[in-house]
Amino acid sequence: MWVADYVLGHYGTGAIMGVPAHDERDFQFAEKFNLPIQRVIHGSEVHPYMGVGVLEHSGAFDGMDSETAKEKITEEFGKKVTRYKLRDWLVSRQRYWGCPIPIVYDPEGKAHPVPAKHLPWKLPTDVDFTPTGVAPLARSKELLKRTEKIFGKGWKPEVDTMDVFVDSSWYFLRYLDPKNKKEFSSLKKQKSWMPVRRYSGGGEHTTVHVLYSRFFQKALFDLGLVTESEPYCVRMNRGIILAEDGRKMSKRWGNVVNPDEQVVHVGADAVRTYLAFIGPYNEVGSFPWNTNGLVGVRRFLERVAGLSEQVADSPLSEDLAVPLHQTIKKVGDDIESMKFNTAVSQLMIFTNELQKHAAVPREAYETLLRLLAPFAPHLAEELWANLDHRTSIHREKWPSYDSTKLVADMVTIAVQIGGKTRGTVTVPRGASEEEVLAVARQDQKLALLIPQNPSRKVFVQGKIINLIP
Structure with a gap:
């Protein structure tokens, strides 16, 4: 039996079986103290071998593949145990922006919760944000005066605020029932709305907000305060739009792209469509802003508008029917899966196809406008009205495709x-x-x-x- 600093006393039982032929740290330990190294997984003569293989020198388990053997050995000599690497969460912060902690201290320094009749315990408004090394609430005369008025002379308020994740971990539950004064969120309303169908957020939220919000949800579920044990059906990471120089947008670097300024130059629809086209919304990635790309999208919309002059009440030919129904299917499917960039790309391809025809069938052009409407709502509405429609294009039924026309004869x-x-x-x-x-x-x-x-x-x-x- 040996004592090693890499074996953690609080992990598992605090004792492990050394397998120097198949573990890097065990191998280093065995070499240093000249311990025997017995190979038990046949796979390579090089030590340590940490891949899969067939067991040897393992008694009744000889000949088994190592993955199967793990299960069998566990059944024979032990049991599966799941251990969580959870640590204490320090929720207090020495800053103003956050929920004030509803705790007050008596003259002897003993902590007391603020009674329910005085909740919510709100932030004071007379706060000085000048960095001094002292928490902003500690310098608030308003908060101290409120505390002494309620509890008596010599009582002091807690001056830390809570970590913002304490608030954001359950806000979606309160959104369902923001005016309820009897409970924080009605179970009846939760049954109608929860769980959240899709949670779309940045990559920085994956290991922080998702972790905390699921922790809150499960704790509230155990307390019987929520209807679901999981807050979200689907978690989707999205990418980030970088500046034109490839770096994150920052005032310090002077590379921030102001969308309002772009709207002045090319219009809201062009900016909106370009943001959909810049990269896959449903994948993590970094996509630099490209002014030339924005101009290209503007030209695409101009081509769509120009096609209105070629619209004719002519029948839909077979050579257009196939790309039309392919476009309806792809744009619909891509929007559902948040692949907006490939949806716009397909609209561009179909527009190019229409431009090959001197006379554009009304059916094909009106379908193009209905598919374009989510991306360029203003332009689509105007072009739709120019075709003598009296109702909004946004009230039209979404186009449906004919599966028999997805492939050309x-x-x-x-x-x-x-x-x-x-x-x-x-x-x-x-x-x-x-x-x-x-x-x-x-x-x-x-x-x-x-x-x-x-x-x-x-x-x-x-x-x-x-x-x-």
């Missing part, structure tokens, strides 16, 4: 000779190699190039045929 296949593309042919989807080759031989240009007896043919259905001479 005809496809264009590249024809290669010796690996070089010599032309294309249009054939029915699902056409076989023989059918594609027959159509290619009917093309006057390709017929002169296609070898009569190619040595080899490479065919990828619906995409390419390559004929090797």
Whole structure:
């Protein structure tokens, strides 16, 4: 039996089994004190080996893979125990912004809770924020006077305030019932609204606010004060928009982008659409502001507006029906999953497709406007009204797609000779190699190039045929 400083007395039982062949610290300890090193997992001759493998020198467990063996050994000699690495949380802060702690001290220095009839215990307003090393509330005459008026001469208030996470860990429960004076949040209203369907926040909240708010929720659940043991259904981290120089926006660096100023230059819809387009909202990342990108989005909106002059009451052709229904599906799906950037990208692709047509079918253009409305609400509303609609576009039903029109009946296949593309042919989807080759031989240009007896043919259905001479 050995005593080692890396074995923690408060962790588990305070005693561990040394396995120097498969643990880095145990290996270093065994080498220093010249202890035997017995390999028990076959995987590598190099010590220490910390990967998975097959057990050896382990009696009845020989031959088992190490992951299975963990379960079996635990069942045989012990039991699973979950241990939480929770530490005490110091909730007091020596600053003004925070909930005042409802504690007062008698002349002997003994702490007393503020009675319920005097709650809420509010912050004073006569606070000096000049840094002096003394908590701001300690210099408040208003707070001291209030305390002595209620409790008597010589009584003093607590001058620390609570950590802001004490407030923000349960605010969503009070939002449901902000005027209730009998309980902090009605159970009836919680049953209607809780849990929060989606919590979207910055990466800095992941290990702090999420931890604290879940801790509060579970404690309140155990007390019977809330209806749910978990506060959120889904937690989603979002990225951060950096300055144009790639750094975080800061007044100190003078690189802050003021959105109001951008609105003056390019309009609110362009700024709004660019913010959706700048990067995936549903993924953690850093996305530098790019003025050229903003200008590009503005030009895209101008192209959408320009298409209004080409709108005609013509039927929707098949070559437009497929990209239209693909766009309806993708934009709808992307909005649901918060992939706003790819939704805008798809709208740009479809706009480019419409620009190829001298006459844009009304059905296609009106659908484009309804899909664009969440991103550019003002422009979409104006263009919608210009099409003689009397009601707001934002009251229109969201477009639905036809699943049978998501794939074209005809496809264009590249024809290669010796690996070089010599032309294309249009054939029915699902056409076989023989059918594609027959159509290619009917093309006057390709017929002169296609070898009569190619040595080899490479065919990828619906995409390419390559004929090797």
